[in-house]
Structures are given as structure tokens and as C-alpha cells.
Amino acid sequence: MNTDTIRMRKFFNRITVAVLAVIVSLLCTACPQNGGAPGNNTGSYTQVPFAQLDDYLKTKVSASTVNYIEVTGLKKEDLGGLMEASPLGKTLKASPSKKVALKFGGTIAGLTDMYSCFRECETLVQVSGIPEGVTDMSFCFNDCTNLTQAPVIPASVTDMSFCFNDCTNLTQAPVIPTSVTDMRFCFSDCTKLTQASVIPVNVTNMRNCFSGCTSLKTIVLKCNYNPELDEDNDSYFKDAFAGCTALTAGGIKVPAGQLATYQANAAVMGVTADKFAAE
Incomplete structure (x- = not known):
């Protein structure tokens, strides 16, 4: 094989590799990117100012697939x-046939x-990017029956009462x-x-926390049992696991020094003593 032929083949090989690289790059750009931590999966998000969100949902999005939307221009009073x-929740509810994976923009x-x-937002399937500084997320996703994946909860949050209540697809x-x-x-x-x-260790109120979670098998509690009573004269841990029929024996792990206390109050929490074990 002469030198010119060898050079020509090398040239075409380089061209072929370059073309393939461009094709692969274009394909990767076109595909949604679904990496990241649980609760922060990133699809191909479209940025939409909150002022335009209602019109966008009603006229521009699909009714058959999940729509990835990054909402910008939000103010605290919108949430x-x-x-x-x-x-914001009412805007989502106004387009009940449009499923949304929502991302907070900034x-x-x-x-x-x-x-x-997002109370009773049945269109919501996923949320990511909840801003830092939030302290109260009570009732935040209450009755979001199509929410399949929980968001990352900011480190500043103190109140999660009723947060995911009735999220039946979570x-x-x-x-x-x-x-x-x-x-x-x-x-x-x-x-x-x-x-x-x-x-976590600082939780003092678990009343009905997991009640009705019929598929729950295991859980780890770092907190101590709270023996105090609330304003209704009920235990702060009343019925925490009532109706959790799938819990395994020893499925509730608790601090070793608290095991006897938890076992003694098992009935208060809606379970039997054998469900508790030392961590």
C-alpha cells in the first residue's frame, strides 16, 4: 500500500471519528438529563416567569406527558x-390535566x-430546588396524590406537620x-x-406521623420518646404507627437507652412491643 493511500485512509478515519463525536454530542444534548440526588432529578426544564405560568399551562404544554417547568420571578407571597x-398552587390546579415537574428558579x-x-395539587409529580431559609412546610404537599418523589428538604425547616399527608403515590x-x-x-x-x-434527634411531636402507611416495613428513630401530653391531653407520639400493617418485628430501630421506654408505650403509638429494637 503506497504512502498516499495510507494518508488518505487516516484522513477519512479522522473525519469519521469527528462526525460520530458530533452526532453523540447532539444526541446527549437532546435527551433529558436525569441525574442528581433523589428529589432533584433534572429533566429538560423550560423557564417560565410566574406571571406567564397560567397561560403557559393552558396553551403550550402537553396533557399526555410530564412537563418540566422552572418557575422564575416568584415572591414569598406567591408560596x-x-x-x-x-x-402558585392555585395556578397549577387551574390546569388539572397538565402534569408538572416543578423547579424553583433561584x-x-x-x-x-x-x-x-401545593395543597391538593393533583397535577404535581415532582418538585426540586426548594429555597434555603424555609422553616414552615406544614401541609405543603397535603393531598398531592400524584407526587411520586419527595423534594430535598432545606436544612432550615422545623415544621413538617401534615407535609406529605395523603400523598398516596409517594x-x-x-x-x-x-x-x-x-x-x-x-x-x-x-x-x-x-x-x-x-x-432526627430533635423531633418531639410524632402524632400520627406514619399512620395508615400500610406498606412501611422499617424506620429508624434517633429521637427520644416524648412522654408529655398536648393541649388535647393526648400523647405527642399517639398513633405514630397506627395501621402500619407491614412493619416487621424489630423494624422500628430506636436508641438503645430508649428501647424499654418505646416498648412500654408501644400501644400508645399503635403497634406492639416486638416492633421495636435497639439500633
């Missing part, structure tokens, strides 16, 4: 509700309260920050939840 969904000045933010609980103290009804009736995250 807090009063026993009803927030303005910081939101002064935001601490997400009480009832299969995995988020990591609970050590700042959280109130988890009343947090995951109650999450019937597909099989394994929960560690309950």
Missing part, C-alpha cells in the same frame, strides 16, 4: 397559603413560610433535617411508602 393552596427573598403551598421519604421538631401526620396515609428516612 404561602391560608388553609388553601398558595397562588432564591426568593424573605421566604420562610410554605404552609399549604414511595420514598426525603432526608429529614435535624432542625425538624414537628412531624404530626407528616406521612399519614402514604400507602406506597415502604421505607422512611431517619427521624
